[in-house]
Amino acid sequence: MNSTSLPGGVVADADIRIGTGRSRRFEGAQHSAAVSYFYVENQPGQGPGLHWHPYPETWVVLEGSARITIGDETVDVVAGDTATGPAYVPHRFTNIGDGTLRIIGIHASPTIIQTFIDED
Helix, strand or coil, X not given: CCXXXXXXXXXXXXHHECCCCCCEEECHHHHCCCCEEEEEEECCXXXXXXXXXXXXXXXXXXXXXXXXEECCEEEEEEXXXXXXXXXXXXXXXXXXXXXXXXXXXXXXXXXCCCEECCCC
């Protein structure tokens, strides 16, 4: 059960917050859900390093603009756009705007499995 004990399977923001920022990590397996997600708030120039998952990922841009690289393709997206990346294909995104990027990365898995390319 969540530390805030919210009813009906509701997960409190504070229970899935990453560090002291506003980003969150929701792992479905911990909440009887078949999907997981990252809700990310990045400042200009920020974004995760190149990585891959053994399942597809879908990004929904809520605010701002991002450059998403999926394999050999790069595309610029803005609020309202949705992009997808297939399983096992390295990808990354970077905030290319001058304000906060708010983006949700939906993982087609009850657990988040993530392998970074630039790590040992």
